[in-house]
Amino acid sequence: MADYKTVVVGTDGSESSLHAVARAGAIAGDKSNLLIACAYFPNDDRATEAAADALGDDAYQVMGSSPTEEILRTAKERAKAAGATVVDTRSVKGAPVEALLQLVSDADADLLVVGNKGLNSLAGRLLGSVPSDVARKASCDVLIVHTT
Numbered sequence: 001m002a003d004y005k006t007v008v009v010g011t012d013g014s015e016s017s018l019h020a021v022a023r024a025g026a027i028a029g030d031k032s033n034l035l036i037a038c039a040y041f042p043n044d045d046r047a048t049e050a051a052a053d054a055l056g057d058d059a060y061q062v063m064g065s066s067p068t069e070e071i072l073r074t075a076k077e078r079a080k081a082a083g084a085t086v087v088d089t090r091s092v093k094g095a096p097v098e099a100l101l102q103l104v105s106d107a108d109a110d111l112l113v114v115g116n117k118g119l120n121s122l123a124g125r126l127l128g129s130v131p132s133d134v135a136r137k138a139s140c141d142v143l144i145v146h147t148t
Helices: 016-029 046-058 064-081 096-107 122-127 131-139
Strands: 006-009 032-042 086-093 112-117 139-147
Touching: 006 016, 006 096, 016 032, 016 064, 016 086, 016 112, 016 139, 032 064, 032 096, 064 086, 086 096, 096 112, 096 131, 112 131, 131 139
Parallel strands: 006 032, 006 112, 032 086, 112 139
Antiparallel strands: none
């Protein structure tokens, strides 16, 4: 397995995404930096509409920056329990795919970890999903963890 210097993982606080965080933590261990990201939409009417369009039934998940603090705290605990020693967290404004890809670029990450939630759904097949979109667009290795 390649040695990864920086691993990025996305979470929305769901149990599925926290499973991906744990896997990323195990991969990072004590040899890699782990960066846990939570994308959010600011609380305003246009953003709420954009979130509903982008997230569909999951639009309730991350609206405004306040929920991200608790989500990231929980995710950091999961990652450390799985073996990660150097863990940083970031809340990133915007849609999940764009936020993760920008963070990968900014952090010069060499691995992006996401869960497979939405990958095999009808909406995911027709409209795209976070795992399929990042796998197509990422400039680094992508690990899609079977979480559902």
